[in-house]
Amino acid sequence: MARRNTAGYLAAFAVVGITVVPLLFVLLGGFRTTAQINSSPAGLPGPWVWDNYVEVATSPVFWRLLGNSALIAVIATTLAVVFGAMAAFALSRYAFRGREAFYTLFTLGLLFPLGVATLPLYLWLRQLGLLENPLGVAIPEAAFSLPITIVILRPFMHAIPAELEDAALLDGAAKLGFFWRILLPLSRPALSTVSVLAFVSSWNFFLLPLLVFNDSSNFTLPLGVAMFQSEHTQDTAKVLAFTALSMIPALTFFVLAERRMVGGLTGSVKG
Amino acid sequence: MLFTGFVLVPIGVAGVYSLYSWNGFGPLTDFVGLKNYVEALSGDVFQSAIGHNLIIASLSIIVQLPLSIGLALLLNRKLRGRAFLRMVVFAPYVLSEAVTAVIWLLMLQPGGFVDQVLRNVGLGGLVQQWLADPAIVLYTLFVVITWKYIGFGVILLLAGLQGVPSELREAAALDGATAWQTTRHVVLPLLGPTIRVWIFLSVIGSLQLFDLVWIMTLGGPANASTTMATYLIDHGFKRYEFGFGSAVAVILFIICFTFALFYQRFALRRDTEGALTRAVS
Numbered sequence: 001m002a003r004r005n006t007a008g009y010l011a012a013f014a015v016v017g018i019t020v021v022p023l024l025f026v027l028l029g030g031f032r033t034t035a036q037i038n039s040s041p042a043g044l045p046g047p048w049v050w051d052n053y054v055e056v057a058t059s060p061v062f063w064r065l066l067g068n069s070a071l072i073a074v075i076a077t078t079l080a081v082v083f084g085a086m087a088a089f090a091l092s093r094y095a096f097r098g099r100e101a102f103y104t105l106f107t108l109g110l111l112f113p114l115g116v117a118t119l120p121l122y123l124w125l126r127q128l129g130l131l132e133n134p135l136g137v138a139i140p141e142a143a144f145s146l147p148i149t150i151v152i153l154r155p156f157m158h159a160i161p162a163e164l165e166d167a168a169l170l171d172g173a174a175k176l177g178f179f180w181r182i183l184l185p186l187s188r189p190a191l192s193t194v195s196v197l198a199f200v201s202s203w204n205f206f207l208l209p210l211l212v213f214n215d216s217s218n219f220t221l222p223l224g225v226a227m228f229q230s231e232h233t234q235d236t237a238k239v240l241a242f243t244a245l246s247m248i249p250a251l252t253f254f255v256l257a258e259r260r261m262v263g264g265l266t267g268s269v270k271g
Numbered sequence: 272m273l274f275t276g277f278v279l280v281p282i283g284v285a286g287v288y289s290l291y292s293w294n295g296f297g298p299l300t301d302f303v304g305l306k307n308y309v310e311a312l313s314g315d316v317f318q319s320a321i322g323h324n325l326i327i328a329s330l331s332i333i334v335q336l337p338l339s340i341g342l343a344l345l346l347n348r349k350l351r352g353r354a355f356l357r358m359v360v361f362a363p364y365v366l367s368e369a370v371t372a373v374i375w376l377l378m379l380q381p382g383g384f385v386d387q388v389l390r391n392v393g394l395g396g397l398v399q400q401w402l403a404d405p406a407i408v409l410y411t412l413f414v415v416i417t418w419k420y421i422g423f424g425v426i427l428l429l430a431g432l433q434g435v436p437s438e439l440r441e442a443a444a445l446d447g448a449t450a451w452q453t454t455r456h457v458v459l460p461l462l463g464p465t466i467r468v469w470i471f472l473s474v475i476g477s478l479q480l481f482d483l484v485w486i487m488t489l490g491g492p493a494n495a496s497t498t499m500a501t502y503l504i505d506h507g508f509k510r511y512e513f514g515f516g517s518a519v520a521v522i523l524f525i526i527c528f529t530f531a532l533f534y535q536r537f538a539l540r541r542d543t544e545g546a547l548t549r550a551v552s
Contacts, residue, residue, distance in 0.1 A: 011345055023363075196355055
């Protein structure tokens, strides 16, 4: 047993190394100068340089990208969760013709590639005047998050006993009252899972902002990182600092939301 | 409504555009029928792009799946610091593909981090033109994809492992099964549904690969890492061939959809068969 665990720890150690080293390369690289990096790419900072981080953290560009990303993610998440909850409510608590067909359509939506829709989507956004507009990114993102939101929420709402609904109706609540006062609060764990998923996917989206935004002052963080890299190819250290700072929101958010995400996945895989 | 307007309708409209030769501006007049499709499917670059997507998909199943299962089993054991380990493995999945691409772009620079580490550990002979050599660029990208997505597989499988009752393992152990036998004959079959979900998501993901490739290589060098999606965006948005790009989009859609239908049928049938044989024996 002891031997097995040693092997286990060794394997775990190797895995951690492979996962973490690239992240450390970025974080520590930001504390070096480009000259240091060029002469020894795998070395440690010596001496430690704070300039790169200070420069990036005090530049308006970085904060504007962060703000753009946050704004879009909040709008997209709100839309996806509000519409997703309503659709899941209808699909789980009302019996109507074509209900299963609707649900199947949403499940199939899980595999609609964004790439396929982009050309018409782009033209349509252009017609609606939503190019260079945060809404032009947030609304389609919300639409693409709907399938997963509904697929997770519907079974959850379905499992809430009908007796509760009957009791609520007897107590004089309308269908909508039941939705607001009982179903939504009871669905809170599932709602937080889908919010996290919608938020993270919006935060990381690349293709849509790439097409919708031409003006770099509207860029989101992923676009900004890619742009910064191609504009500062000679200044590796600064690119590393920029990338490191842009990783921080996602990683922090993940640490805070990890339990929810895993909990939600466990629930949905178990069915 | 939102879903119909921004997901379903655009896909349908792409089908219409695909029949025209059109640059995205002005009226839609130049009807060319299936010419765009014929042109795309008979072109070398698009054919190789389909090939690249298929290579990535197969490599995922052959390499990533066993790796994820191994890791999940490892992290399911009672190791000290297990929660921390799980978090670390999952961390790259949270980063955007753009950030991942930039990190690896910098690490893979000629004479950069990766090369120096290889030299320092005495494997200098392995140093390559990681992203500039058409023969290996696709495999380099695959390694990066694996780094980023392995955590997702692990989390999914860990969730599946929680559904394996510990009584079953104990019973197997009492019957004298070794750890390996228990894993092989008790745990893996019970993970079946989770594994099938993973394969499904992984293949669909491989078919749609875009961000990482776009930032790291733009499909180059010499189209050696072009995927269907980079081909689509390149023609649609860089060259303003909206009709042609739409045809490519529809082909990509049909490939994904056909795979999904067949897989659903195949996987579902296997699941019911398994249930039947289990019930009988």
